[in-house]
Each structure stands twice: as C-alpha cells, then as structure tokens.
Amino acid sequence: xxxxxxxxxxxxxxxxxxxxxxxxxxxxxxxxxxxxxxxxxxxxxxxxxxxxxxxxxxxxxxxxxxxxxxxxxxxxxxxxxxxxxxxxxxxxxxxxxxxxxxxxxxxxxxxxxxxxxxxxxxxxxxxxxxxxxxxxxxxxxxxxxxxxxxxxxxxxxxxxxxxxxxxxxxxxxxxxxxxxxxxxxxxxxxxxxxxxxxxxxxxxxxxxxxxxxxxxxxxxxxxxxxxxxxxxxxxxxxxxxxxxxxxxxxxxxxxxxxxxxxxxxxxxxxxxxxxxxxxxxxxxxxxxxxxxxxxxxxxxxxxxxxxxxxxxxxxxxxxxxxxxxxxxxxxxxxxxxxxxxxxxxxxxxxxxxxxxxxxxxxxxxxxxxxxxxxxxxxxxx
Amino acid sequence: xxxxxxxxxxxxxxxxxxxxxxxxxxxxxxxxxxxxxxxxxxxxxxxxxxxxxxxxxxxxxxxxxxxxxxxxxxxxxxxxxxxxxxxxxxxxx
Ligand SMILES: Cc1cc2nc3c(=O)[nH]c(=O)nc-3n(C[C@H](O)[C@H](O)[C@H](O)COP(=O)(O)OP(=O)(O)OC[C@H]3O[C@@H](n4cnc5c(N)ncnc54)[C@H](O)[C@@H]3O)c2cc1C
Numbered sequence: 001x002x003x004x005x006x007x008x009x010x011x012x013x014x015x016x017x018x019x020x021x022x023x024x025x026x027x028x029x030x031x032x033x034x035x036x037x038x039x040x041x042x043x044x045x046x047x048x049x050x051x052x053x054x055x056x057x058x059x060x061x062x063x064x065x066x067x068x069x070x071x072x073x074x075x076x077x078x079x080x081x082x083x084x085x086x087x088x089x090x091x092x093x094x095x096x097x098x099x100x101x102x103x104x105x106x107x108x109x110x111x112x113x114x115x116x117x118x119x120x121x122x123x124x125x126x127x128x129x130x131x132x133x134x135x136x137x138x139x140x141x142x143x144x145x146x147x148x149x150x151x152x153x154x155x156x157x158x159x160x161x162x163x164x165x166x167x168x169x170x171x172x173x174x175x176x177x178x179x180x181x182x183x184x185x186x187x188x189x190x191x192x193x194x195x196x197x198x199x200x201x202x203x204x205x206x207x208x209x210x211x212x213x214x215x216x217x218x219x220x221x222x223x224x225x226x227x228x229x230x231x232x233x234x235x236x237x238x239x240x241x242x243x244x245x246x247x248x249x250x251x252x253x254x255x256x257x258x259x260x261x262x263x264x265x266x267x268x269x270x271x272x273x274x275x276x277x278x279x280x281x282x283x284x285x286x287x288x289x290x291x292x293x294x295x296x297x298x299x300x301x302x303x304x305x306x307x308x309x310x311x312x313x314x315x316x317x318x319x320x321x322x323x324x325x326x327x328x329x330x331x332x333x334x335x336x337x338x339x340x341x342x343x344x345x346x347x348x349x350x351x352x353x354x355x356x357x358x359x360x361x362x363x364x365x366x367x368x369x370x371x372x373x374x375x376x377x378x379x380x381x
Numbered sequence: 382x383x384x385x386x387x388x389x390x391x392x393x394x395x396x397x398x399x400x401x402x403x404x405x406x407x408x409x410x411x412x413x414x415x416x417x418x419x420x421x422x423x424x425x426x427x428x429x430x431x432x433x434x435x436x437x438x439x440x441x442x443x444x445x446x447x448x449x450x451x452x453x454x455x456x457x458x459x460x461x462x463x464x465x466x467x468x469x470x471x472x473x474x
Contacts, residue, residue, distance in 0.1 A: 036410060036412040036413050036416070037408075037412075037413050037416060038416055039412065080417065151416035151417060152417065155416075155417060229422075231424055231460055255419070275455065275456050280456075280457075280466060281466060281470055283463075284463045284464075284466035284467050284470075285470065287463055288463055288464055288467045294463060295462065295463045295464030296462060296463075297462065297463055298424075298460030298461060298463075299457055299460060299461055299463060300423075300424050300426065300457065300460045301422070301426065301455050301456070301457070302455065302456055302457065303455055
C-alpha cells in the first residue's frame with residue numbers, strides 16, 4: 001500500500017487531523033488505530049469544553065474550537081446528534097489565592113474575547129443551587145463553555161473524513177516506522193506495509209513510543225486518570241462544576257447521568273487504566289462535600305484513561321526539525337478533547353506549509369529546549 | 382412483531398430496528414455499538430442486552446456465537462449511592 005500521509009491514532013485528534021487534511025484536498029490518507037472507535041482517551045474522557053484557562057495559548061485554542069463545535073453538526077453533516085450543550089462551566093474557588101488567581105484569569109480570558117465573569121458565592125448558587133456555600137469563596141462562569149458526546153463527535157469526524165476518501169484501519173497496530181537517510185520511508189503494521197514519507201503521531205497515551213520508533217524523544221509521559229458515572233436523573237445541573245483546589249469536575253450530561261472525576265497526586269506514570277477503590281472513596285467524599293444532594297445518586301460504572309502530559313501542560317502540535325515528514329499532536333495533558341478542532345486545523349496547515357490560523361511557536365516541540373516553563377498551565381484537574 | 386417495537390436494551394430504550402440499522406452501517410462489534418447506542422452503559426451494565434446483541438451480531442456477521450466478543454465488565458457490579466460510600470468511610474474511621 002502507498003499513502004501520502006499515515007496518521008497513527010484515530011482518537012479525536014487523529015480523526016480531526018484526517019478530516020482537515022482531506023478537506024484541504026489531500027488524497028491517500030491512511031489512519032491506523034489499534035483499538036475500536038474512540039477506544040483511547042477520547043472515549044474515556046469527561047468531554048467538557050472549557051475556555052476558562054490560565055494561559056493565553058489554551059484560551060485561544062479552546063475559544064476557536066468552541067466556534068467550530070457550534071457549527072460541527074452541520075459542517076460534518078452528521079446523521080446522529082453530537083449533543084453539544086453550552087450551559088457553561090462554573091469554576092469554584094475555595095482559597096484566597098484562588099480568588100486572586102481567578103480574577104487574573106478572567107481578565108486574560110476577557111482580553112481574548114471569552115465572556116467569563118467573576119461571581120460571588122451567592123451569584124454562583126443562582127446558577128447551581130445545590131452548591132455547598134460553606135466552602136466556596138468565589139467562582140467564575142463562562143456561559144459558552146459546555147459538553148459534547150465524545151463518541152458521536154469522533155464518529156462524526158470519522159464519517160466525514162471517510163466520505164472525503166480517508167482510509168481507516170481499526171484493530172491495526174503500527175509496529176514500526178522505517179527511516180532511511182533521515183527520511184521516513186515506510187510504516188509497518190500488523191498486516192500491512194505502507195510506503196509513505198509523512199507520518200502524524202496522534203497516538204495519545206502512546207505517542208512517546210511512536211516517537212521512539214523514529215528516534216525522536218518527545219518529553220511527554222502518561223498517567224491514569226479515573227472517572228465515574230451515575231444513574232440518570234431529571235435535569236438539575238446545567239453547567240460543569242469544577243474546582244482545582246478541591247480536585248473535582250462534575251457535570252450532568254444531556255442523557256441525565258452525572259460524570260465526575262479527580263486526579264490522584266500519587267498516581268505513578270505508566271499505561272495502567274484500572275479503576276480503583278481509592279478513587280471511588282475520594283471521589284464520593286469530594287462530590288458529596290461540594291454538591292451534597294448528589295450523594296443520593298447511585299454510581300453505576302467507573303473506569304480510567306490516560307492523560308498524556310507535557311512539561312507545561314499545553315499541547316504539542318508541531319513538525320519536527322530533526323526529522324522532516326514527522327508531525328506531532330500529543331501532550332494534551334488532560335484537555336485534548338476540547339482542542340481537537342484546532343489540533344486538526346493547525347496541524348493540517350503545518351503539514352501543507354500554509355500560514356497557521358494562530359501562532360504555533362508556543363505549541364512547537366522546540367519550546368522545551370532550554371526552557372524553565374514559567375508560563376505553565378495551573379488550571380487543571 | 383415489528384422491529385420498531387422490540388426493545389433490545391431496556392436501560393437505554395434501544396430498539397432492534399436501531400441495532401439492525403447500525404449494523405448495516407458497518408458497526409459490527411459490541412464496543413462500537415455501545416459507544417453509539419449506549420447499550421451496556423445503563424444500570425444493568427449489559428447483563429440483559431449483552432446476550433441478545435451477541436446473538437444478533439452472530440447472525441449478522443455469520444460468526445459462531447461463542448466467537449462474538451461482548452462488552453467489557455466494569456465495576457461497580459450494582460449501583461451504590463455516593464453518600465453510602467462516604468458513610469462507610471466515616472464508619473471505618
Ligand atoms: C478521565 C479523563 C477525563 C478527561 N476529561 C477531559 C475533558 O473534560 N475535556 C477534554 O478536553 N479532555 C479531557 N480529557 C483528555 C482527552 O481525553 C484527551 O486529551 C483526548 O481524548 C486525546 O485524544 P487523542 O486522539 O490525542 O488520543 P486518544 O483518544 O488516546 O487516541 C489515540 C489513539 O491511538 C491509538 N494508538 C496508540 N498507539 C498506537 C499504535 N502503535 N498503532 C495504532 N494505534 C495506536 C490508541 O489506541 C488510541 O485510540 C480527559 C481524559 C481522561 C483520561
């Protein structure tokens with residue numbers, strides 16, 4: 001088989017890159033994924049869409065991605081529903097430091113056209129009445145943040161790319177990439193050999209391994225992050241409620257169930273995606289403390305998925321100076337679902353040598369050379 | 382009986398017709414179908430629909446039924462209230 005471009009990984013990043021390239025007229029794109037449709041982080045994620053970030057880069061990527069999600073159902077001509085719900089993110093502060101930081105964040109967000117506001121605890125309770133106000137010191141709210149169904153959005157991109165001629169192979173693992181004279185010449189999978197000189201690494205939690213195949217050291221690592229879902233109930237909560245200091249995000253999805261997650265600071269690096277009792281205990285305590293009535297809901301399922309973390313908690317969307325033809329979309333650090341429209345657009349522009357829609361200097365892998373990462377993203381769970 | 386009236390997944394209210402339509406579109410594994418129709422994601426966790434869908438997939442793909450992989454079993458095995466978990470923790474300490 002021959003291909004113009006081989007994409008490794010068909011998560012939300014891979015399908016968006018494939019779609020954007022095909023839309024720009026690129027032929028013979030082949031995508032390999034060793035799992036099912038959205039079997040990686042994409043199908044395991046909280047699927048929250050947030051523009052309230054602490055770094056300029058993340059704000060811009062999120063805002064421009066939201067603009068796409070608003071028209072995605074039509075643009076991708078999807079027969080099912082991508083369930084884009086824009087009822088905001090309520091970001092809860094519980095300390096003085098957070099109060100001050102959030103005022104700064106909102107200033108930055110507003111300067112970039114993101115309609116976030118700072119709220120008193122009372123104002124926050126008007127939006128989410130079941131908040132435990134004893135522990136809330138202030139909050140911020142952006143009404144255009146929200147949630148999407150990760151399975152159907154991925155399916156929508158996949159179907160649209162397929163209509164434009166992209167070839168997808170699922171359950172097909174990329175085993176090696178052959179480089180000769182500093183040029184990619186071949187991709188080897190379980191059942192195929194593909195002659196190509198362009199490879200996109202969109203392998204999520206396994207992107208470092210793909211880099212290793214061609215001798216490029218990508219400064220990312222993977223870590224299990226757990227999440228659970230409750231039984232569905234009638235609608236009681238519009239926005240996602242999130243707190244960095246309490247370590248929780250929790251939202252009710254259109255289906256009616258609540259999805260919630262938190263990080264474990266002692267989680268070792270690696271590829272384990274098991275569900276743990278420890279998570280269930282900590283999650284229950286945190287959720288019932290912040291949102292007491294949620295305690296009445298039954299947990300029906302819990303699982304884990306990989307964050308792929310970069311040193312500054314911002315993505316790597318870039319070419320690689322040391323190996324022409326090798327492209328990266330990884331290191332999303334737990335927020336790559338919401339950036340996917342921009343991931344696909346920017347990487348397609350980079351691959352085709354076009355002027356990029358936004359400046360991508362700070363998304364380039366070279367930013368990590370001799371850097372002390374002063375400007376790293378702190379607004380993460 | 383009309384396929385529209387045959388419920389294949391009680392938790393998520395999925396009909397046999399929806400299942401057959403999706404299989405015709407080319408989604409012929411339980412994992413893919415689950416992601417789109419939510420079968421196996423409801424409160425019974427696929428204990429009811431799992432075998433029914435396995436049979437439908439076996440017929441559609443002409444595969445022996447024991448070769449058709451069904452859903453991944455995840456914890457919890459029965460729904461537990463969040464506040465019961467918190468109470469159990471308080472009782473322990
Ligand atoms: C619990 C949890 C909650 C999250 N919540 C949010 C959220 O609310 N909002 C948000 O924006 N983001 C969230 N994220 C992060 C988000 O899920 C990821 O950033 C995003 O899905 C990454 O997409 P991807 O396509 O880059 O990677 P993935 O979806 O992981 O896709 C990579 C694919 O590559 C395949 N692959 C790997 N190696 C190979 C190989 N050798 N050959 C072939 N295929 C291969 C994998 O099987 C996988 O399917 C969350 C993540 C987790 C785990």
